Amino acid sequence: xxxxxLILGTWVLIATVAVTVGxxxxxxxxxxxxxxxxxxxxxxxxxxxxxxxxMINQKSYDTLQAINYSHYAPIYMxxxxxxxxxxFWYGITDDWAYDSEKDFQDVFDRLNQAQDNVNFFFSNYMxxxxxxxxxxxxxxxxxxxxxxxxxxxxxxxxAQLPRTSLLDLTDPETYPVSGARxxxxxxxxxxxxxxxxxxxxxxxxxxxxxxxxxxYAATAVCITAITIAGSYNSFELGKFRENNQSETRFAYYVxxxxxxxxxxxxxxxDVPPVVVIAAAKPYGGHLGDEFEEGLxxxxxxxxxxxxxNNKEISPTYKAKLVPVTSGEFLVAMGRxxxxxxxxxxxxxxxxxxxx
Numbered sequence: 001x002x003x004x005x006l007i008l009g010t011w012v013l014i015a016t017v018a019v020t021v022g023x024x025x026x027x028x029x030x031x032x033x034x035x036x037x038x039x040x041x042x043x044x045x046x047x048x049x050x051x052x053x054x055m056i057n058q059k060s061y062d063t064l065q066a067i068n069y070s071h072y073a074p075i076y077m078x079x080x081x082x083x084x085x086x087x088f089w090y091g092i093t094d095d096w097a098y099d100s101e102k103d104f105q106d107v108f109d110r111l112n113q114a115q116d117n118v119n120f121f122f123s124n125y126m127x128x129x130x131x132x133x134x135x136x137x138x139x140x141x142x143x144x145x146x147x148x149x150x151x152x153x154x155x156x157x158x159a160q161l162p163r164t165s166l167l168d169l170t171d172p173e174t175y176p177v178s179g180a181r182x183x184x185x186x187x188x189x190x191x192x193x194x195x196x197x198x199x200x201x202x203x204x205x206x207x208x209x210x211x212x213x214x215x216y217a218a219t220a221v222c223i224t225a226i227t228i229a230g231s232y233n234s235f236e237l238g239k240f241r242e243n244n245q246s247e248t249r250f251a252y253y254v255x256x257x258x259x260x261x262x263x264x265x266x267x268x269x270d271v272p273p274v275v276v277i278a279a280a281k282p283y284g285g286h287l288g289d290e291f292e293e294g295l296x297x298x299x300x301x302x303x304x305x306x307x308x309n310n311k312e313i314s315p316t317y318k319a320k321l322v323p324v325t326s327g328e329f330l331v332a333m334g335r336x337x338x339x340x341x342x343x344x345x346x347x348x349x350x351x352x353x354x355x
Contacts, residue, residue, distance in 0.1 A: 042128035043280035049122025285317035
């Protein structure tokens, strides 16, 4: 009888240990699933930010190219007010098309500022962090309906040092446009059209048109000379990844407190604390590079720009899970220690975490 009791007691103890080990493994696996989802969601937000920066670069590039191409159709006409100015101020040399073109710098400035805003709001501790926290909140605590409905994590946050930007961007570069635009007079501008002209009015109108033609001829020579001398607009635009910038990534960790075992609470120790961490990163797209100037025949005839190394801007970033780095592990370990959990590095090696 004593032997039977010993055997049954041993079986119960073995079963209790087995259930506890299983409880520990399942609990860790479930926590890992959640933190994987949190890290991937954060990296997806980063991918959105990178795609937005790439699309802004593409918009800036397209606008610059449109200005360049407009110079290959060089004929433009005065408006009415400028036409009258040329009549009454003989040989006036203002170039309103050139002056109007300068306004595009305001467009580029707004696009450059938009990139800075995106770079801030999609940094690790902004939108990506909020998305990761939402994943954790959906799976923990009394308000959730998922894996840990009756438990809140001791600690969970980004396993990286704080940054105020998603990545380091270059400053805008200065790109001159072609100076090949020519000024060609438009003699029948509405402002000086006086047909039909009765009697003396016709004489006055003809004299007026002759004066206009002389003024336009002088203007055309002057503006052409200024253009050939290299007087053309240039614009500051384009923000790209710094060459020495490390890869953009997002790491997140969750710390769970120890919990009593399902069975044999008086026989064996509590289930140990759970510390899980995961990392993910955006991949697949391209923010672009500084634009290369096309063939430059002479200083005032420039061909349109192209992407350096012929690698096009590509707003196609996606996210994927990647191995955790030692630095990310150390951040998570330090914050878990602050939360009151002792981590044994021998039991949790970040270099062995693969996805």
